[in-house]
Amino acid sequence: MGRSPCCDKVGLKKGPWTPEEDQKLLAYIEEHGHGSWRALPARAGLQRCGKSCRLRWTNYLRPDIKRGKISLQEEQTIIQLHALLGNRWSAIATHLPKRTDNEIKNYWNTHLKKRLAKMGIDPVTHKPKSDTLMSNDGQSKNAANLSHMAQWESARLEAEARLVRQSKLQPPSANSFQASTSNPVQKSMGQARCLDVLKAWNGVVWGKNDEAAGVSVTVTTGIVGELGSPTSTLSSAAGTNGIMKEESEEEWKQMPENRDEIGNATPFTSNWESEQVALNSSEACSSREFRGKLYGLVTECFLCRWRGMRIVGYTNSGGNDVGVSDYYEDNKNYGNSILNLVNSSPSHSPIF
DNA sequence: AACGGGAGCAACCGCCTTCTA
DNA sequence: ATAGAAGGCGGTTGCTCCCGT
Structure with missing residues (x-):
């Protein structure tokens, strides 16, 4: 036609x-x-x-557009989300309040892509182009690890991409998880940090899971203390998606460093959140808005994990503990590896 | 001061998806 | 079920500005 x-x-x-x-x-x-x-x-x-x-x-x-320089925090978010989502700028933009997909796309193409390339990271796959680049000291191990994680992530992303494509029955409107809503249901959804969304997705959206009727997931998340990224501050979630709040960097700086007796980082208990999200399957299947939110949660969940949020409590609708997978730690490490590389190569360094 | 090249970004193009009659 | 309309998205283009020579 x-x-x-x-x-x-x-x-x-x-x-x-x-x-x-x-x-x-x-x-x-x-x-x-x-x-x-x-x-x-x-x-x-x-x-x-x-x-x-x-x-x-x-x-x-549009009045709700923030113009001006992309902050370091936003930059990190773009890198993280691009590794997860690829060139899906609109999806990335939903996690960057007041930024447009076009602006993010331009910023990626003119700044971040080049920077990653110069660092020897393929900006498409986020894999190191060559291990020789980082053959010194401990970085070779890091690179090998990074490569492994990237391969793992790549396979997972393929599956995610399929899900997300189907999920876009309702494309997530700009900042669908953000403060613009006054709907308390939306707010509570926005506060949800992480959950086994893919599992919920399969059950709720397509009804493939017997547990779909009334999926209830309790998620307790915390910030893992060893992370050096200011983006890890997630305590400001009320009424917003919480992740991109500009003041988060300040909050991060004010956070105490918790360490146990042998120096290992421990979670910041004061920043932990425990939330319950009830997903009613019949409502979900009939509500495109709901599916849009769930789509947002998929992305947000990965983002949370990547930023080092440790899922410490995770129960299904029956209240059974379903445990914590190495999966989460793997993703966190992979994301941090890239961020560490980026952060260790400031824009004024010769590499740029 | 003039020129050339690169960076940054607004805007366009064309394809894809979704909606609707 | 189907075709056309409309909107959304990502890739690309081209203009403007800046900086180095």
């Missing part, structure tokens, strides 16, 4: 938007909402195609 162009191109303006055009678009949307994008240009008095208007709005004019 052929596709008609999104709009009649004859006589329509292209190229950079003028302040007058911005003003027209802004004024129209503020008064009427965008409605049908195709119909919008004519109604707003713009000589643009609807697609161009939509893009201008979502990438530039």
Whole structure:
């Protein structure tokens, strides 16, 4: 089946938007909402195609957009999520409040991709390009480990990708897990740190699991003390997805360092959270919104793990402890390996 | 001061998915 | 069930600015 162009191109303006055009678009949307994008240009008095208007709005004019330099914390998040999700910029953007997918994509292509490449890490696979690059001291072991983790992660991501593709029955709207909601149900969902989402997913969304009816997962998470990443601060979750809060870095700095008698890091008990998320299967299967949230949880779960959140308590709907897998530790180590490499190569170093 | 090259980013293009009649 | 419309997404382009020569 052929596709008609999104709009009649004859006589329509292209190229950079003028302040007058911005003003027209802004004024129209503020008064009427965008409605049908195709119909919008004519109604707003713009000589643009609807697609161009939509893009201008979502990438530039929307009021909830933060412009300016990408912070270190955001940078780390992008790297982590890119390793998990690949070039799925919109999915990555849902975890970076007020940033657009286009901005993240641009930042990746102009900054992070080059930086990783210069460090000898393939920006596509996040695998080291060559072990010889890090043949000195303990780094060779680290590289080997990294390679192993990357392979493991790659296989897992393939499975995840399939799930996520199917999950996008409702694409996660921008920041679907974030503070914009006033819905208490959404808030409680947003607070959920980690859960066996894939298991829940299989059961809830497609009804393949007998336990699907009323999946209830209690998750207790904590920040693992040995991590050096400020992004590990997850205690600010109330009402937001909590992960990207800008003030997290400050909170991190203020955190005490807990160590046991032999110097091993111990979790910061004060930052632990225990939450219960009830997933009702019948509601889930009929609610595309719910599926969208679950999709967000898939990503968030991996992110939590990667940032060193240790899943210490994990029970199924029957209250049975289902344990903790090395799986989580493997991912944490892999993510930290990349982050350590990045962090140990500041932008002012010769490698850049 | 002029020029060239690279970086950064806004915007476009085309494909894919989802919705709807 | 199907076709067309609409929206969403990722890749790419091209313009502008900056910096070094």
